[in-house]
Amino acid sequence: MNLANLSLLVDIIEAGNLSKAAVRLGVSRANVSQRLNQFERELDQQLLRRTTRQIEPTELGWKLYEHGRAIRQELLAATESVSSLGQSLQGTVRLSVPSGYGQLTMSSWLTEFMQRYSGVTLEVVFDNDIEDLLEGKVDFAMRVMTEPPPHLVARNMGPVHYVACAAPALAQAGGMPSSLAQLHRVPLITSNLTGQKLRLAGHHVGSSAQLRIEPRLMSANFYFLRDAVLQGLGVGIVPDYMVREPLQRGELVRLPFEPGSLDFLSTNKYLLYMPTRYQTKAIATLIDFLLGKAQEQGALPDGPR
Secondary structure, X not given: OOHXXXXXXXXXXXXXXXXXXXXXXXXXHHHHHHHHHHHHHHHOOOOEEEOOOOEEEOHHHHHHHHHHHHHHHHHHHHHHHHHOOOOOOOEEEEEEEOHHHHHHHHHHHHHHHHHHOOOEEEEEEXXXXXXXXXXXXXXXXXEEEOOOOOOOEEEXXXXXXXXXXXXXXXXXXXXXXXXXXXHHHOOEEEOHHHHHHHHHHHOOOOOOOOOOOOOOEEOOOHHHHHHHHHOOOOXXXXXXXXXXXXXXXXXXXXXXXXXXXXXXXXEEEEEEEOOOOOOOHHHHHHHHHHHHHHHHOOOOOOOEO
């Protein structure tokens, strides 16, 4: 059996269809289709059921995929062992981090990692999309979400709690809220998704009254939101990592909301990667490094999900 054909099958199944596999391999779709057809003729067995948009492996296709994936990962591990013998940690790691947490917290971690491991090159994408990981454009991704996708390996980096805060001058002016029921009284600054959750929560606060919680400013740009809160434009309902340092410096004050009243907004931070993709020593080292930094910040104990 031709190992190149077996590797091609792995690429097609992991990509999800022939077109994406062709892009990943840098060849035409016709070339991929021709090689796959030749492989199936050699075996006299169908390996994939193909439609215009997706593929579905047959029973034999799945078995050969498992074998091909294991063989390829062993070859990659052996190649890396030979090339790195007697050398410091080397290689390129491609990762995707969310625009908010990535810029506000992870940027300093990544520069520290590069200072520690001078032989490692990082390609960092600041994006909130998961498609880069699924399509193989990055080796792993960090995402903030309620639950990780079940088909990915998820390493828990700890919870994201939300806080209500304001600039000192605004807080001293009085009329600051201390509960959800009072949020409609003040100009509110938050993200788009959090704004949606707060609107829904407003319909359930109190007895029969429906409180219209309407943010004055919403954006997916967390730097922009933080600056607006710092400038006293309104009360921020934001993730704790966004305002940790301004709160410590006294540039913002935390409003006295009842403990647990914003828990319905909480999410988690996860490092995500494909269970089928080989991890070089550089990738594994960076993942462990980032988990360690998260634990230093008081995150939950690390572990796979």
